[in-house]
Amino acid sequence: MTQHKYLLPESEMPTQWYNIVPDLPEPPPPALHPGTREPAGPDDFAPLFPMDLIMQEVTQDSYVDIPGEVMDIYKIWRPSPLFRAHRLEKLLDTPAKIFYKYEGVSPAGSHKPNTSVPQAYYNAKAGIKKLTTETGAGQWGSSLAFACAQFGLECEVWQVAASYKLKPYRKTMMEVWGAEVHPSPSDLTEFGRQLLAADPDHPGSLGIAISEAVAMAVESDEIRYALGSVLNHVLMHQTIIGEEALLQMQMAGETPDVLVGCTGGGSNFGGLSFPFLREKLKGNMDPTIRCVEPAACPSLTKGEYRYDFGDSAGMTPLMKMHTLGHDFIPDPIHAGGLRYHGMSPLVSHIYELGLVEAESIGQTECFNGALQFAKTEGIVPAPEPTHAIAAAIREANRCKETGEEKVILTALCGHGHLDLASYDQFLRGEVEDSTWDPQQMADAIATVPVV
Amino acid sequence: MTQHKYLLPESEMPTQWYNIVPDLPEPPPPALHPGTREPAGPDDFAPLFPMDLIMQEVTQDSYVDIPGEVMDIYKIWRPSPLFRAHRLEKLLDTPAKIFYKYEGVSPAGSHKPNTSVPQAYYNAKAGIKKLTTETGAGQWGSSLAFACAQFGLECEVWQVAASYKLKPYRKTMMEVWGAEVHPSPSDLTEFGRQLLAADPDHPGSLGIAISEAVAMAVESDEIRYALGSVLNHVLMHQTIIGEEALLQMQMAGETPDVLVGCTGGGSNFGGLSFPFLREKLKGNMDPTIRCVEPAACPSLTKGEYRYDFGDSAGMTPLMKMHTLGHDFIPDPIHAGGLRYHGMSPLVSHIYELGLVEAESIGQTECFNGALQFAKTEGIVPAPEPTHAIAAAIREANRCKETGEEKVILTALCGHGHLDLASYDQFLRGEVEDSTWDPQQMADAIATVPVV
Numbered sequence: 001m002t003q004h005k006y007l008l009p010e011s012e013m014p015t016q017w018y019n020i021v022p023d024l025p026e027p028p029p030p031a032l033h034p035g036t037r038e039p040a041g042p043d044d045f046a047p048l049f050p051m052d053l054i055m056q057e058v059t060q061d062s063y064v065d066i067p068g069e070v071m072d073i074y075k076i077w078r079p080s081p082l083f084r085a086h087r088l089e090k091l092l093d094t095p096a097k098i099f100y101k102y103e104g105v106s107p108a109g110s111h112k113p114n115t116s117v118p119q120a121y122y123n124a125k126a127g128i129k130k131l132t133t134e135t136g137a138g139q140w141g142s143s144l145a146f147a148c149a150q151f152g153l154e155c156e157v158w159q160v161a162a163s164y165k166l167k168p169y170r171k172t173m174m175e176v177w178g179a180e181v182h183p184s185p186s187d188l189t190e191f192g193r194q195l196l197a198a199d200p201d202h203p204g205s206l207g208i209a210i211s212e213a214v215a216m217a218v219e220s221d222e223i224r225y226a227l228g229s230v231l232n233h234v235l236m237h238q239t240i241i242g243e244e245a246l247l248q249m250q251m252a253g254e255t256p257d258v259l260v261g262c263t264g265g266g267s268n269f270g271g272l273s274f275p276f277l278r279e280k281l282k283g284n285m286d287p288t289i290r291c292v293e294p295a296a297c298p299s300l301t302k303g304e305y306r307y308d309f310g311d312s313a314g315m316t317p318l319m320k321m322h323t324l325g326h327d328f329i330p331d332p333i334h335a336g337g338l339r340y341h342g343m344s345p346l347v348s349h350i351y352e353l354g355l356v357e358a359e360s361i362g363q364t365e366c367f368n369g370a371l372q373f374a375k376t377e378g379i380v381p382a383p384e385p386t387h388a389i390a391a392a393i394r395e396a397n398r399c400k401e402t403g404e405e406k407v408i409l410t411a412l413c414g415h416g417h418l419d420l421a422s423y424d425q426f427l428r429g430e431v432e433d434s435t436w437d438p439q440q441m442a443d444a445i446a447t448v449p450v451v
Numbered sequence: 452m453t454q455h456k457y458l459l460p461e462s463e464m465p466t467q468w469y470n471i472v473p474d475l476p477e478p479p480p481p482a483l484h485p486g487t488r489e490p491a492g493p494d495d496f497a498p499l500f501p502m503d504l505i506m507q508e509v510t511q512d513s514y515v516d517i518p519g520e521v522m523d524i525y526k527i528w529r530p531s532p533l534f535r536a537h538r539l540e541k542l543l544d545t546p547a548k549i550f551y552k553y554e555g556v557s558p559a560g561s562h563k564p565n566t567s568v569p570q571a572y573y574n575a576k577a578g579i580k581k582l583t584t585e586t587g588a589g590q591w592g593s594s595l596a597f598a599c600a601q602f603g604l605e606c607e608v609w610q611v612a613a614s615y616k617l618k619p620y621r622k623t624m625m626e627v628w629g630a631e632v633h634p635s636p637s638d639l640t641e642f643g644r645q646l647l648a649a650d651p652d653h654p655g656s657l658g659i660a661i662s663e664a665v666a667m668a669v670e671s672d673e674i675r676y677a678l679g680s681v682l683n684h685v686l687m688h689q690t691i692i693g694e695e696a697l698l699q700m701q702m703a704g705e706t707p708d709v710l711v712g713c714t715g716g717g718s719n720f721g722g723l724s725f726p727f728l729r730e731k732l733k734g735n736m737d738p739t740i741r742c743v744e745p746a747a748c749p750s751l752t753k754g755e756y757r758y759d760f761g762d763s764a765g766m767t768p769l770m771k772m773h774t775l776g777h778d779f780i781p782d783p784i785h786a787g788g789l790r791y792h793g794m795s796p797l798v799s800h801i802y803e804l805g806l807v808e809a810e811s812i813g814q815t816e817c818f819n820g821a822l823q824f825a826k827t828e829g830i831v832p833a834p835e836p837t838h839a840i841a842a843a844i845r846e847a848n849r850c851k852e853t854g855e856e857k858v859i860l861t862a863l864c865g866h867g868h869l870d871l872a873s874y875d876q877f878l879r880g881e882v883e884d885s886t887w888d889p890q891q892m893a894d895a896i897a898t899v900p901v902v
Contacts, residue, residue: 107830172872172878376600
């Protein structure tokens with residue numbers, strides 16, 4: 001009988017996060033202070049984050065020890081399983097071998113708790129009482145709510161108003177873990193009040209919700225802000241995924257030829273791929289590494305590489321990244337977690353260095369791949385990783401044509417139990433491929449300050 | 452650092468199901484043909500089930516080999532993890548050690564695929580083309596839909612109309628796996644049409660949905676029926692839970708003093724407890740084994756032990772079991788899976804023999820326990836296993852008073868990702884303790900044939 005999954009015992013869970021920055025041929029460009037436009041120093045981030053996280057953001061160490069308190073909580077779901085998709089391979093009739101690392105086993109159902117737990121830990125250690133954040137579909141907000149409950153922190157979440165109304169159960173999940181949830185824009189911040197005055201039914205956006213969460217955090221010494229993707233320390237926390245997957249691929253006796261990961265802010269992709277990129281840079285393996293983004297929000301494949309704000313109100317430091325413009329509002333798609341206007345500066349830099357590739361896929365191809373996956377592998381994927389699945393299926397189908405027995409590795413970063421309304425629309429034939437609008441991007445880019 | 456979970460590698464997964472019947476001091480009473488009232492033979496079940504399952508229903512063998520094709524699918528999620536609830540213990544400040552076996556890792560999110568997969572396998576092997584079944588909250592229907600997808604069987608599900616309307620996402624999940632779902636009562640069966648003629652908005656019940664699914668199955672040689680609980684072969688398939696848990700408790704170096712499991716039809720409880728009961732009967736351990744049922748549907752603690760039908764229309768064989776009467780309609784509670792009017796004949800018999808205890812708990816105590824559990828252990832439980840959690844917490848609190856360091860083992864038979872509407876109502880203060888009505892039971896029992 002064939003082996004379906006590769007499990008590490010808790011005793012073999014990696015005990016360090018990996019920081020890829022010192023291994024890159026060139027360092028990434030620094031973040032800039034939004035006012036002075038000078039490189040931002042640790043103190044500039046202090047109103048937002050505790051110093052331990054700021055130092056992780058800029059560290060030149062290749063490895064950072066995972067604190068014991070974080071390890072204890074990771075062990076609720078980590079090490080996560082690596083699966084061989086035998087049954088999907090058979091359906092596709094491909095000579096390729098498809099492996100997927102599954103992060104849906106976490107309490108919140110995605111990879112996000114890999115960073116929410118250490119973020120909550122370092123904030124609690126610094127004496128912070130409350131964390132604020134934004135969330136779109138709710139994956140990040142629920143992950144932070146879970147983490148805050150573990151360390152006795154309060155948690156306040158601004159959820160994009162459209163999602164708040166359409167996905168009430170993610171809100172309930174946050175409340176089960178004790179968080180307070182507001183629709184964004186809200187009347188709790190000046191920026192929110194301005195937007196509501198102009199449009200009482202404003203649907204909100206991730207950039208707006210970030211602005212509101214940041215505004216609340218900087219008001220008090222006892223409150224800090226937590227971001228679920230984009231930043232270096234967030235991607236570093238996620239490398240636990242790739243470090244485990246490296247060990248599990250060894251258990252399976254295979255080396256990946258192709259790695260594909262979906263990219264929204266870049267944390268899932270970076271988490272899986274950076275440890276493999278390290279091995280590639282060392283010459284130990286030579287996989288093709290590919291980002292997959294939605295056709296409706298193609299920051300890597302269509303965006304400009306330039307300094308831009310992380311939020312809509314322009315309160316965050318300026319970061320050099322692939323961006324569609326911080327005012328860009330992507331078409332509504334079901335993969336709410338992939339609708340961010342920018343891309344992680346670190347992933348953007350690595351893409352510019354030519355170390356990784358990128359492609360974009362429309363959502364109907366993604367849902368079709370998801371149905372093939374669910375009927376064979378059993379797991380119903382969240383809309384975000386359906387992009388990774390569709391890309392893996394594309395690769396497996398190419399292998400069928402060429403006869404190549406490639407080893408494909410991807411990350412199934414979350415389950416779709418709270419996204420079944422999306423599947424329902426797709427099954428009823430009501431899901432279309434959204435497109436992106438070059439003119440809207442040009443207009444949005446025009447408002448980005450030239451640095 | 453403490454160990455949180457105990458994982459078995461796939462290579463150590465048990466390869467046999469356990470049949471407790473030959474180990475009992477007395478055999479359970481036979482099922483009776485609904486017409487002749489004579490003990491039902493294998494041929495009487497043939498219109499409903501394939502012969503392999505019928506022989507498992509009546510086998511005197513202590514062990515049945517799990518087919519390789521079933522093992523291959525079990526490995527999508529099995530062996531399932533056993534957790535030590537360190538964080539819950541700390542919150543309760545109890546000297547007790549609480550372990551829970553978690554079945555929410557299955558594709559459908561509950562223990563039900565442990566039996567849906569072999570049921571689909573044996574039906575496919577017998578040349579059957581389609582399976583019909585009923586479902587309440589949707590756990591069983593989605594599990595059978597998943598299993599049928601694995602073996603290329605069609606799947607048709609009658610979902611209790613009230614659930615069909617209130618829980619649309621379980622229906623979507625079934626459709627993702629390719630099943631056809633009808634609200635019950637439906638206009639597809641004579642019994643359904645009668646009920647709809649009397650009340651076009653009939654809310655349905657599990658007993659009615661069983662009658663409809665059975666009626667469709669007996670019409671064709673290519674269609675059979677699948678039941679998700681109650682019967683001997685179903686409970687036997689679920690013993691994979693307890694067999695794994697025995698090995699995992701050994702890994703943890705602990706022997707349970709108390710086992711608690713929630714009971715609706717009895718399959719989750721039997722699955723966990725029967726292998727431990729075997730060890731108890733052999734004198735290898737001496738745990739107290741306790742069923743926990745909802746106060747609103749107390750078949751074991753308040754029902755009568757007598758022959759009754761499994762469905763509302765009186766089409767199934769008569770089974771000797773604890774019953775509230777096949778016409779009994781329990782108060783609506785959130786644990787839809789625990790609202791069956793009867794109890795597994797095998798669990799009923801074992802309860803009559805005095806080998807297990809039973810208690811009932813109201814749903815507000817269960818939800819309160821669930822919140823404590825979610826905030827510490829991370830997992831949001833389905834409403835059904837909140838009963839087991841509440842019972843485990845009761846036991847742990849008793850240990851706090853007495854100072855006893857008891858080892859408590861329970862089964863967390865599913866997650867609550869599709870039950871967050873229930874949590875939302877509870878958090879808003881809108882959930883009350885339903886009660887059962889002795890007069891309604893007396894009236895229902897009065898319609899049960901005297902055998």
